[in-house]
Amino acid sequence: MITPENEQACLLFRVATTRWATDVASVQRVLQDVVVYPVMGTQHWFPGLCHVDGQLLPVSDLALWLNLAVSDNPQSDPVIQLHPHHGLVGLRVTEVIGTETLTFQSSDAEPTGTHLPGAAELTAMHNGHAYRWVDASSLIQSPAFVAIGEVGAA
Amino acid sequence: MLTKLRNALSDVRTGWAMCSRRAIAIWCVCFALCVLIWLTGLAAKNQTESLLRNAIPGQVQQTVENAVEGGPTPLVLLDEPESLDQNALKQISETALTLHSQLQQQTPMSANHAVHAGRVAGLAVAMRQDQLTNSNASFWQPISGAIAELEAAVRLGDIDSEDSKDLIVELRTRYAQLRSGTRTVGDTPASVSQTAAISPAITAMPLHWSLALLPWLLFLLPLFCIGFAWVGLARIARRHFEQKPEAGYQQLVNEEVTRNMTAAAPVVNRHAAERRTQAAILQLLDEMEPLAEGDLTHEASVTEDLTGALADAFNQAVHKLRRLVVQINRSSGEVRAAVSLSRQRTLSMAKQGASQAREVTRTYERLEQMQKDVASLSTTTSQVAERAYDVATQTDSAAVAVAHSAESIQVMRQQANAAERCIQRLVNSTQSIEARLADVQKAASRTELLALNSTIEAASRQTVTDGAAYAVTQQNKLHPSAKRYAELSTDVSALSAVLGSASRDIEQLVDIIRDEVKESVDAMQATLHQADQTEAQSVQATEHLKQIAKATDALQQAAAEIAQRTAVQAQGLLEVAETTGVINEITHSNATALSQAVSDLQKLENLSNSLDASVHGFRLPAEGTS
Structure with a gap:
């Protein structure tokens, strides 16, 4: 569990204009140029499934989840594959910045993207940007995130 | 008879002795007048020559021609016919024909004047064929005029051939010879020579004028002498018979009367006739006296007396003298008018010549400047x-x-x-x-x-x-x-x-x-x-x-x-x-010559005036009364 004033190895990524940091141990790998096949009757933030190492990987678009502007070519956006012990899920973000060890601080300021499940009120500054901590396992295990089916589709 | 003759000679000698001084004086005046007329003629000739050589207007030339050819001149009184020289006519016709053919073969201007040569030839042939014997002024005028036309053409330069000029001179000479071979009343050799030599030999004009005046001088001198002798005789007779009878002559008369009183009555009658004769002579002398004063208006009365013939001769002499004076006046007036006109024209020509000289000088200067500019x-x-x-x-x-x-x-x-x-x-x-x-x-x-x-x-x-979780520190x-x-x-x-x-x-x-x-x-x-x-x-x-x-x-x-x-x-x-x-120099020379001609014409006019003044003393009757 992350606590303030402790160093944490993080994976930094950007969703539209928002910057996020997550535990690097919760990430399996970062996929690039994956072909996402749409699935009928799913939420709009769920682009579809992709084929990774013989398995189908569900991909959710955080920008669409956060109702932020998506990139011009979403198909080329990187997909963060979370570690399997958290679940077989992929998160499509706008950009993966890299891994970094950061020290998070509690933030009194109005947090952005608070509706993102697993988001904490901790931020860390890196290269002049503020990164907000998000717990990937909490995110993918949240009921809203799991309910990929379109409302009323069942 | 011898006594009468001696008495008559004595009377004449005495009368001559009384009137000789005055007669000699009058004779000298007449001689001086004749010399003046001769000198005037000489001067007129010189001026006329100058006019002709300088191509003066034809009026003067015509005047001279008239004077030479006859016409109004008193020097040629051609009234009676005379036969012509056939050889001279033949030579004239041949010369004229040669000249005619030459002129026709020359320039067109010369050909125009060939007709005059032809006319001369035709006239000469006609004279020769018709055996003409008349030689008055109108008879000679055509042939003389034709020759004058040819000479004018030479002066104007229309005829420039030397042969043609020589032929024209020869024609004039032949014509002069023809005229000189014609003897007519009043046509003396002097007048013929004057007529013939006017154009080709103008230098002979002094002789013409002088010889033309010579017969008149020879005629007038005795006339005057006779007249004055008669005047002297009349005065002597008047003084002897009426006013101052001299003793010697009265004695002779008394002796003659005494001797003849008893002789016979016819002698008395003869004396009466002599008295009438003497009276007629005295009347004649009185009538001739104004002539000595130059008055030609009077005439002597022609009676049946002895002096009737003398009066008739005297009247004839007076008539001819009148004609002479009239002609001299007329000629002098014409010469003076012609000279005046010529002088004016020559003066105008001199002015124009001077103006022309200035223009030519200006043209010369401009031409020089133009030549420099063109160079x-x-x-x-x-x-x-x-x-x-x-x-x-x-x-x-x-x-x-x-x-x-x-x-x-x-x-x-x-x-x-x-x-x-x-x-x-x-x-x-x-x-x-x-x-x-x-x-x-x-x-x-x-x-x-x-x-x-x-x-x-x-x-x-x-x-x-x-x-x-790991940490960097670990x-x-x-x-x-x-x-x-x-x-x-x-x-x-x-x-x-x-x-x-x-x-x-x-x-x-x-x-x-x-x-x-x-x-x-x-x-x-x-x-x-x-x-x-x-x-x-x-x-x-x-x-x-x-x-x-x-x-x-x-x-x-x-x-x-x-x-x-x-x-x-x-x-x-x-x-x-x-x-x-060169033209400029010639123009200046011409201007100078024209000025000299003006001066000469002025002299000629003065001489004409002098001639006028010389004959001004003669009184003439009014026109129509002579």
Whole structure:
């Protein structure tokens, strides 16, 4: 569990204009140029499934989840594959910045993207940007995130 | 009888002794008058000669011709016919025919005057065939007029052949000989000579005038002597018989009366007849006395007495003297009028001649100035021609240079095309590099992703191994597998960074190369476009230079021709100026001669006035009464 004033190895990524940091141990790998096949009757933030190492990987678009502007070519956006012990899920973000060890601080300021499940009120500054901590396992295990089916589709 | 004769001689001697002094004085006056008339005639001849030689108006000439030919002149009183010299007529006709044929073969102006020669020949032949014997003024006028026309043509220059001139002179001489061979009443040899020699031998005119006056002098002198002798005798008789009878003569008369009183009555009757005769003589002398005063209005009464014949002769002499004086007055007036007119015309001609001389002088000066200007123009034109030649040479050189420039531009354009092709290949190569650079960038991206995933893997392994989050501070205590992943991640990250940096550098270099190539291509295309324009302009300039060279050659030839012709014109103007100078001298000479002629005419007019004054003393009856 992350606590303030402790160093944490993080994976930094950007969703539209928002910057996020997550535990690097919760990430399996970062996929690039994956072909996402749409699935009928799913939420709009769920682009579809992709084929990774013989398995189908569900991909959710955080920008669409956060109702932020998506990139011009979403198909080329990187997909963060979370570690399997958290679940077989992929998160499509706008950009993966890299891994970094950061020290998070509690933030009194109005947090952005608070509706993102697993988001904490901790931020860390890196290269002049503020990164907000998000717990990937909490995110993918949240009921809203799991309910990929379109409302009323069942 | 002897006694009577002695008495008569004694009376005459006595009367002559009484009147000789006065008669001699009057005779001297008459002689002086005759000499004055002769000198006037000589002066008139000289002036007439001058007028004829200077082609004075025909009025004077006609006046002289009239004076010479007869007409109104009293010197030729041709009333009675006389036979003509047939040989002279033949010679005149032959000479006139020869002259006629010559004039017809000469210039058109001469041919116009051939008709006069033909008329002379025709008149001579007619005179010869018809055996004409009349020789009055109207008889001679046609032939003389025709010869005068020919002589006028010579003076005017219409006839310039020397042979024709000689023939005309010969014709005049023949005509003079013909006239001299004709004897008519009043036509003395002097008058004939005067008539004949007027034109060809004008120098004989003094003799004409003097000889024309000589018979009148010879006629007038005895007349005056007789008249004055009669005057003297009348006075002597009047004084002897009426007023102052002298003792000797009275004694003789008394003796004669005494001796004859007893002789017979017839003697008394004879004395009465003598008295009547003496009275008639005295009356005649009284009637002749005004003549001594120059009064020609009076005439003697012709009676049946002894003096009737004398009075008749006296009246005839007075008539002829009247005609002479009238003719002298008329001729003098005509000469004076003609001389005055000639003097005025000559004066006008002298003024015009002076004006002409000034104009000629001005023209001469202008011609000299014009000649200098034309010579200067010739020199300038020559310089222009030389300058045009230089320009033509320089234009040819410029045309050659422009042609070389065009060739150089052509070579440059070919080289630019080659360079453009090279640059195009470079562009293609750059595009290939860019294509490969995408691969490199893709590889770098994947390497970076691999490094990221390696880092993630290393972190995952550390988390899996220790079951707890790791911290940087514990990095040295990592699990060996995580450590190896961490080292691999570091190497891959370094490789990714190198690849990324290299790809970025290559991309920047490719961008730079692309930009520079683009600039080079643009510059090359601009250069090619400029080269094309320059080449076209060079071709145009070459054509223009050729045209300029051609025009310059034409200009040079034209300038050379102008210079040559201007030089000829300058030479011609020089000759004209020299000729004008000669004309100027001649004009000045003519003006001087005209001035001299005016002076001579003035003298002639003075002489005419003198002649007028000389005959002014004679009183003439009113016209129609003589």
